[in-house]
Amino acid sequence: MGMTLRQLVYEVGGGVKNGRQLKAVQSGGPSGGCLPVEMMHLPIDYESLAEAGAIMGSGGLVVMDETTCMVDLARYFVTFTQNESCGKCVPCRLGTQQMRMILDDICEGRGTEESITQLERLGESVRMGSLCGLGQTAPNPVLTTIKYFRDEYLAHVREKRCPAGVCENLFVATCSNRCPSDVDIPAYLSLIAEGRAEEALRSHMDRNPLPSVCARVCPHPCEMRCRRETMDRPVAIRAVKRFMVDAVDQVEVSVEPRSEEERRRVAVIGAGPAGLTAAFYLRRLGHEVTIYEAMPEAGGMLRYGIPAYRLPREELERDIARITDVGVNIVYDTAIGKQLSMSRLRKQYDAVFLGSGAWADATMGVPGEKGSGVASGIEFLKLVEIGQMERLAGDVVIVGGGNTAMDAARAALRLGASSVTVVYRRTREEMPVEPDEVTDALEEGVKFEFLVAPVKILRDRRKALKGIRLQRMRLGEFDSGGRRRPVPIEDGFVEISATHVIRAIGQRPILPRGGPPVSNRGRVIVDQFTLATETDGVFSGGDAVLGPATAIEAIAHGRRAAEAIERYLCPERAAQFPWNAPRVLDTAFDPGAPPSNAPRREAPKLEPAKRRSNFAEVELTLSPAEARLEAGRCLRCDFGKLLVSRDEV
Ligand code: FAD
Numbered sequence: 001m002g003m004t005l006r007q008l009v010y011e012v013g014g015g016v017k018n019g020r021q022l023k024a025v026q027s028g029g030p031s032g033g034c035l036p037v038e039m040m041h042l043p044i045d046y047e048s049l050a051e052a053g054a055i056m057g058s059g060g061l062v063v064m065d066e067t068t069c070m071v072d073l074a075r076y077f078v079t080f081t082q083n084e085s086c087g088k089c090v091p092c093r094l095g096t097q098q099m100r101m102i103l104d105d106i107c108e109g110r111g112t113e114e115s116i117t118q119l120e121r122l123g124e125s126v127r128m129g130s131l132c133g134l135g136q137t138a139p140n141p142v143l144t145t146i147k148y149f150r151d152e153y154l155a156h157v158r159e160k161r162c163p164a165g166v167c168e169n170l171f172v173a174t175c176s177n178r179c180p181s182d183v184d185i186p187a188y189l190s191l192i193a194e195g196r197a198e199e200a201l202r203s204h205m206d207r208n209p210l211p212s213v214c215a216r217v218c219p220h221p222c223e224m225r226c227r228r229e230t231m232d233r234p235v236a237i238r239a240v241k242r243f244m245v246d247a248v249d250q251v252e253v254s255v256e257p258r259s260e261e262e263r264r265r266v267a268v269i270g271a272g273p274a275g276l277t278a279a280f281y282l283r284r285l286g287h288e289v290t291i292y293e294a295m296p297e298a299g300g301m302l303r304y305g306i307p308a309y310r311l312p313r314e315e316l317e318r319d320i321a322r323i324t325d326v327g328v329n330i331v332y333d334t335a336i337g338k339q340l341s342m343s344r345l346r347k348q349y350d351a352v353f354l355g356s357g358a359w360a361d362a363t364m365g366v367p368g369e370k371g372s373g374v375a376s377g378i379e380f381l382k383l384v385e386i387g388q389m390e391r392l393a394g395d396v397v398i399v400g401g402g403n404t405a406m407d408a409a410r411a412a413l414r415l416g417a418s419s420v421t422v423v424y425r426r427t428r429e430e431m432p433v434e435p436d437e438v439t440d441a442l443e444e445g446v447k448f449e450f451l452v453a454p455v456k457i458l459r460d461r462r463k464a465l466k467g468i469r470l471q472r473m474r475l476g477e478f479d480s481g482g483r484r485r486p487v488p489i490e491d492g493f494v495e496i497s498a499t500h501v502i503r504a505i506g507q508r509p510i511l512p513r514g515g516p517p518v519s520n521r522g523r524v525i526v527d528q529f530t531l532a533t534e535t536d537g538v539f540s541g542g543d544a545v546l547g548p549a550t551a552i553e554a555i556a557h558g559r560r561a562a563e564a565i566e567r568y569l570c571p572e573r574a575a576q577f578p579w580n581a582p583r584v585l586d587t588a589f590d591p592g593a594p595p596s597n598a599p600r601r602e603a604p605k606l607e608p609a610k611r612r613s614n615f616a617e618v619e620l621t622l623s624p625a626e627a628r629l630e631a632g633r634c635l636r637c638d639f640g641k642l643l644v645s646r647d648e649v
Contacts, residue, residue, distance in 0.1 A: 006040035009063055010478040020065035022482045024148070026073070028057025030080045031137035033144035034070065037482075053144040055137060067225075069166035070149040071156055074142045075103035081138035092135030095126035099142055107167040111157040120146060151528065158529055165225055172583065173637040175237065178225035180556035183207040185222055185237055186638040190587035192240055193631035195624075197247040204244070205253050206579035208555050209280040209323055210273055212315040213302055215242035216619065218552050219434055227637050231595065235633045239603040242619070243627035249318070254578060255326050258286025264569045267292060267349040269336045269512065272300020273551045274355035274542025276320065277558025278565070279328040282353075284578065285566050289328050292345070294335035300357050301543070302551060304382045305404065307411045308615040337512025351537045351565045354515060354524060355558065358543035362506035364399060368457030369503075373465030377404040377504030384411050394499030395419045397468050399454050401431040402548075405504035406438070409446045412502070413612055420446045421496060425453040425473050425486040440605070444612040451475070452494060453486065457501060467497040507548040516540065523547055530564035531557060539565055589636050601630045 005025055009015065016022050026034045027044075033054030035042065042048045046056050064073070082096035102119050105111045123139030123146075130136050146153060155161045162170040162177065171177035175185045184203055191200035204211050218238060226234035264287050268275045271293040279289045297303055298320050302311060324330065336345055336356075346352055361376040363369060377400065383389035392415035398405050401424035413420045424431060427450045428438060442448070452470035460466050472492030475484035508522045516533035517525050524533055524540040531539045541557025543549055563577055604620045605611075611618050622630060 001045055002043055004040065005035065005042050005044060005061075006478050008044060008061065009040065010482070013063065015478075016063065016065045016482060020067065022063065023066050023068060024064045024070065026054075026062040026064070026077075026141065027060070028055035028140075029060050030077045030084075031055070031134065031140050032057045032060075033140040034064075034073065034148065035144070036148040039148075040478075053140065053147060055140065057137075067164055067166070069107075069162050069164035070145040070152050071103065071106055071162075072164075072166045074145045075100065075107055077141040078103060078138065081134060084134060085138070086132075086134075089129070089131045089135060091126045091129035092131075092138060095122055095129075095135070096138050098122055099126070099139065103142070106153065106156050107162075108169045109156075109160045109167075113154070113157055115157060116146060116150070116153050154529065168641075172641055174225040174227060175222040175235075176638075179207075179222045180550075180553045181208045181559060182556070183222075184583065184638075186634055186636055187583070187585050187587075188244065189235065189237070189240060189631040189634040190585065190589065190636065192244055193628050193634070194587055195628065196587075197244050198251060200244050201248045201251045202253070204241070205251060205322070207559070208552070209277055210302075210319045210551065210555055211241060212245045212319045213273065213311060213551055214238075214555070215245045216311050216315065217302070217306055219550055221552075228633060228635050231635075233600040236600050236602060236622075236630050239601065239622050240627050240631045242603060243622045243624070245315075245318075246621045247624070251322070253284065253322070253326060255284050256286040256578065262570065262573075263287055264350040265290075265348070266351050266353065266565060266569075267345050268353045268355060269345075270294075270300060270355040270357060270542075270544075271298035271320075271330055272355055272357050272542060272554060273302060274357075274544075274554035274558045274561075275300070275353065276323050276328075277555045278353045278355060278539075278541070278561045279558075280323045280326065281559050281562035281577075281579070282565060283323075283326050283328045285562070287566075287569075290349075291328060291330045292334045292336050292340065293330055293332050294338075296332050298330055298332075300355075301378075304385050305378060305407065307381065307384065307407050307414075309410070309414070309611065309618050310407070312617050335512070337514060342512050342514035346535075346537060350569055351539065353558075353561050353565065354511070354533070354538060354540040354544055355542045355554070356509065356511060356544050358507040358509045358548050360508050360510045360522075361503065362508065364454050364503050364505060366454050366456050368459050371457075371459065371463055371465070373499065374457060374501045374503065377408040377502050378507060380408055380502050381411060384415070389415065391415055392417050392500065395497055396421070396500045396502065397496055397498040398422045398502045398504060399468075400424065400504035400506075401426065402433055402504065403437075404507070404548075406433050406441055408502045408504050410441050410444060412500075413444055413446060414615060416613075417500075421449055421498075422446060423449045423452050423454070423468070423470055423496070425451065426475065426483065427451060430483050440608075440618060443608040445608075449494070449496070451486065453488070454501075454503075455493070458495065465499060465501065467495050468501055470494050470496065507543070509544045509547070511544065521547065529560075530567075531561045532564060532568070537568070539568075585638075589639055591636075591639055595635055596629070596632045598629045598633055600633065601626045 087093040123143045165174040165177035187203045188200035220238040223234040268291040396412040396417040398409045451473045456469040458467040472489045473486040476487035516535040539561045542554035
């Protein structure tokens, strides 16, 4: 009693299994309430739990991660209390039954927003009208999940989507469901297994028009939900995709013929993955689309951030060419807010999509930071890309632990730095980057100093940079994201000599003047389902909305915005998107046959000695035979699930 929920979950319980994210806890047994991760600071006592809508009850605590669906969970507990109901009073006997039926509807794709309102009203009535404690508390799991996880309910009823991948009627397979862009992964895997790479790529283009990019840099969340993991190891989905994009060059995509009166003009700001994707799908719907891009070339951070050893430029070009080939027009060297005002753009076009990314970097805020020798990670990588940074001599210190830090470190090494040291305030386990990237960097010779934070940039009498002073840290209490907070160790300092310090500790959006309203974190405020901003006709997505995120999240936003823009521009047309058509998959599968026992195949890599001094691509591709074998490891969780079109449900 008295300790916080966080202490109980992490310090006593040891945290969440398999490195997953804590999502919620449910306290007090089947009629207890569910509390979200943001409330883990609550002390465990009667009053605090009751105030938050939960109860102490039996004292039990169920801990849930991102694989739990809160709607399904509410259904589970209501089923239990309904079975336990003695039936003496009507509100409990019939109320719990009705609640269960409504929850069934929502989980099975028949729910509407009215269903949520009904649940709330019914829950209150059952609570107020029941005679004993069972009925009075039975609605708790329903009411608290609606209160704290309303968005999850809305995803079920508005989009017929179960974000956690639990409600079977609402997804094809857990891998696809976990993909932010909902790519039909079992479809392209099974087509590859049959040697039908072109059809596989066409299916991919229906959900994601940047396959070459994602085959190289996607953090592949799909693999984390691959059910094959319960047998041995997940299917190497990204490696198979890489084979697919290397095997096929051109692919036909349809563009809807649209009459002059029905065609609209849409402007897209930024040719990063979000803007390119929005433009591609709007063009496929037959609209006239123009992208305005501030830089001389397209790709956004894919080009000006991610170095060529991870994403060769000809591969990026291949994806961009497929988008311009359908008729998307790109106007380069034109910054909206400078060369062309936001208001003029809005007047000239029927709708605008803002995908301007997150190009401002966070500063360290330490003495000596301003002055020569200290650079921003994204600025450094941009200079490398445009050929203005061909050599880098001396000792380089990189501050940070994410993608930008890792890319800046490995690029500095390739430019000839004598030593490169990454300094990070937490440990390797907490780094927000693919673990493989750290291994690759270590193999190439990058050094790491963990549990240190910069406190001062050291300069000589002539103000020339000579090093960095760091404070030693230790891991303290867990934060709301489940990572332990770094706390300074008193009097624990270390100094590292350096000729260059590159900071890569965070990015935020720079938005065009006259743009839509932003949050206090500088991110565009949008409706999360339609991505509509508070300015009529202006939609936004990608890093401009999320802050620094990933390519696949930007792509997902691009497609979602294209669909919302179509609904906004042509409300009279029943929105039917060709890429959401009912699934037709004619690949062979015998559900009675034992699954393939082939071991997982990893994509081969160039040896460290051959790659550390040049920008040649590090990750290589599987052979055709290996790719087919790997694709054949898919357990086909989608089998028999011929989902109807999302537009129809
Ligand atoms: P951006 O890609 O930033 O594109 C925005 C575009 O808008 C830019 O081209 C910009 O020039 C243009 N623009 C901005 N303002 C204006 C204006 N006023 N007028 C006209 N044009 C404008 N993600 C992964 O998935 N995997 C990785 O391995 C990975 N590594 C990364 C490494 C680095 C170094 C960086 C910086 C990012 C990395 N990311 C990675 C993140 C990923 O690149 C971004 O999340 C993604 O590019 C965001 O897409 P976006 O379209 O929202 O924005």
